[in-house]
Amino acid sequence: MKRRLFMAAAASPLASAMPASLGWAAPDTATTGSWRSYELTTTVTLGADAGRTRIWLPLPHDSAYQRLEAVTWTGNAPKLGIYTDVASGTHAFHAAWDDGGVPRTVALTTRVSTLDRRxxxxxxxxxxxxxxxxxxxxxxxxxxxxxxxxxxxxxxxxxxxxxxxxxxxxxxxxxxxxxxxxxxxxxxxxxxxxxxxxxxxxxxxxxxxxxxxxxxxxxxxxxxxxxxxxxxxxxxxxxxxxxxxxxxxxxxxxxxxxxxxxxxxxxxxxxxxxxxxxxxxxxxxxxxxxxxxxxxxxxxxxxxxxNHTRDVRLVPSDTVVNYFMYPEGETAQGQLDGMDPEAAGYRITAQAVS
CATH class of the missing domain: 3.10.620.30 (C8orf32 fold)
Incomplete structure (x- = not known):
């Protein structure tokens, strides 16, 4: 099991406000123009028969309207870490297992703050x-x-x-x-x-x-x-x-x-x-x-x-995906379908944090 914490430098806030009197029913969490923070957790669980396995999970990026504040992870993969596609600057969390008879499990948690933008x-x-x-x-x-x-x-x-x-x-x-x-x-x-x-x-x-x-x-x-x-x-x-x-x-x-x-x-x-x-x-x-x-x-x-890129290379491999918005992965049986959470063995949750 490995765990790492990353603290990002704070980005400069943008002045932003939602238009008034929209004529829409505003939820209890109506925007106020201030920073809002969320904790996102992606959990991947694959069977012991998966064989050689590689998983890539997208990471939030930093900008004037969004700041990545923390990244932590746990898992039983021998290789766990953050990799970057040099050509595009896209960051991905990567986990890799060799052949072996144990279930593949990994959990990635990110804390990110966002602003409304105008x-x-x-x-x-x-x-x-x-x-x-x-x-x-x-x-x-x-x-x-x-x-x-x-x-x-x-x-x-x-x-x-x-x-x-x-x-x-x-x-x-x-x-x-x-x-x-x-x-x-x-x-x-x-x-x-x-x-x-x-x-x-x-x-x-x-x-x-x-x-x-x-x-x-x-x-x-x-x-x-x-x-x-x-x-x-x-x-x-x-x-x-x-x-x-x-x-x-x-x-x-x-x-x-x-x-x-x-x-x-x-x-x-x-x-x-x-x-x-x-x-x-x-x-x-x-x-x-x-x-x-x-x-x-x-x-x-x-x-x-x-991220904002297409044709993303998922390092450290030669796998290229059309765009990187879903969890991606490969097992001994072939490419995982990131658009199907059940088939790909993942679950993503989000909660607001103070």
């Missing part, structure tokens, strides 16, 4: 794009930027010159032309070319927000997905949060785009479509304009972010 969209200005931002204009395996993706983006932003106006047009197009498909497994895979070629614009967050990211990149606006998990209720809708202690199936990805003078700006058109489906609302419901405005430039701190 960008001042009036602060947009002209300015140079840093290299670490420009890389989020590049395509990857699922989020392509040529062919039908480029053609669609050009039609959406036609006549618009300012990057912020382009991002707004793409956000509105996603909201008005896609739909949430509850039949999609997990959060989806985000194969945006296939979505556009087929004309089937249904999916879940990793599909719809990936479409926003790809179209934005094709229009010259840096954008990226942010992969994480819901940990608390939402002040807007039950569809945008969780009241369950068990968050094994509460994964959710959001999106960000970059504008000079402002920096990275939140956008989450996928949650608009989730509210439409789960709350049985029409897009022209009188409450929807408030939510649409909020989710273009803000997000609630009822969610913990892990």
């Amino acid at each position: 960008s001042d969209l009036r602060a947009a200005s002209a300015g140079a794009m840093p290299d670490d931002v420009a890389k989020f204009l590049k395509p990857n395996a699922m989020i392509t930027t040529d062919g039908i993706v480029k053609e669609t983006a050009d039609k959406i932003v036609e006549g618009k010159r300012e990057p912020l106006a382009k991002a707004q047009a793409i956000y509105d197009w996603i909201v008005e032309n896609t739909f949430r498909d509850p039949k999609v497994k997990g959060c989806g895979i985000g194969d945006i070319r296939s979505m556009l070629v087929s004309g089937n614009l249904g999916g879940k967050c990793a599909d719809l927000n990936a479409l926003f990211v790809g179209l934005a990149r094709a229009a010259g606006v840096p954008a990226r997905g942010v992969y994480g998990v819901r940990v608390a209720p939402s002040a807007f809708s039950g569809a945008m949060g969780t009241r369950n202690a068990d968050i094994s199936k509460a994964q959710h990805c959001r999106a960000e785009f970059w504008i000079a003078g402002i920096g990275w700006i939140p956008a989450d058109p996928a949650d608009i479509r989730k509210v439409v489906l789960d709350d049985k609302l029409a897009l022209n419901d009188p409450r929807m304009p408030v939510l649409r405005r909020f989710l273009f430039g803000a997000w609630e701190g009822n969610w913990v972010a892990f």
